[in-house]
Amino acid sequence: MRSADAVxxxxxxxxxxxxxxxxxxxxxxxxxxxxxxxxxxxxxxxVAAIPLPEMISPATxxxxxxxxxxxxxxxxxxxxxxxxxxxxxxxxxxxxxxxxLVAMRRARARACNSPLGAA
Numbered sequence: 001m002r003s004a005d006a007v008x009x010x011x012x013x014x015x016x017x018x019x020x021x022x023x024x025x026x027x028x029x030x031x032x033x034x035x036x037x038x039x040x041x042x043x044x045x046x047v048a049a050i051p052l053p054e055m056i057s058p059a060t061x062x063x064x065x066x067x068x069x070x071x072x073x074x075x076x077x078x079x080x081x082x083x084x085x086x087x088x089x090x091x092x093x094x095x096x097x098x099x100x101l102v103a104m105r106r107a108r109a110r111a112c113n114s115p116l117g118a119a
């Protein structure tokens with residue numbers, strides 16, 4: 001196998017392994033949903049105080065829940081252990097990427113230094 005092919009395979013394997021780790025971590029992670037009840041109450045009070053003509057319907061719960069800040073969904077890792085694990089995983093992947101880059105640059109340098117037509 002040529003050096004460039006080996007580097008491509010290594011990069012492909014690294015991406016696959018990283019994707020598997022991310023998927024495994026996400027299988028156990030469920031987003032946390034919070035309703036800001038204070039804001040919802042204030043909105044309900046404010047909306048109730050507005051006189052509406054007959055042709056306009058009052059606000060509904062789904063409309064109030066769609067207001068920014070009423071419903072908060074947290075997808076990101078919230079605890080310190082998850083954050084540290086994600087950072088470690090990123091650093092692990094960075095090492096692999098840098099090793100692949102160095103191997104690719106060395107292969108390119110060898111190719112540039114070899115006579116034309118040589119394999």
